[in-house]
Amino acid sequence: MWEFSTVRELAIGGLSQPDLLDDISKVYLGTKYGIPRWLLSGCKGLVTRNNGPTDTEARYLGLDITSKIWDLRVRRIKAVYGTTYSPFDLETEINVSFKDYYSHT
Numbered sequence: 001m002w003e004f005s006t007v008r009e010l011a012i013g014g015l016s017q018p019d020l021l022d023d024i025s026k027v028y029l030g031t032k033y034g035i036p037r038w039l040l041s042g043c044k045g046l047v048t049r050n051n052g053p054t055d056t057e058a059r060y061l062g063l064d065i066t067s068k069i070w071d072l073r074v075r076r077i078k079a080v081y082g083t084t085y086s087p088f089d090l091e092t093e094i095n096v097s098f099k100d101y102y103s104h105t
Contacts, residue, residue, distance in 0.1 A: 023049070024057050031065060031101045039101060043094045047072045068097045 021029070026042025029035060046053060046069050058066040072093055079088035095102070 024060060027065060028061055036102055039098060040091065040094055043069065043072065044090060047076055047090060072097060
């Protein structure tokens, strides 16, 4: 009998190779299939890259996810580059913003 959790882990491991999935795909698949490490990695990339999600990327991710990404980007910029520095732990902020998606795992 097949162990589906093992098949799932093998698939996730195979697709987790460097540069195989872009940040948009990681966020999309991470939220859809409950893969926290892809969601976290993809969000970090989208929040810290020079430009926010494009219109095409936003349509792919959907309004809820895109708005969370933009909110994290704005809060990070204000914390890091504002007139007074305030601590901003990106990983913690992503986990809080996407807590509802982590419950699918």
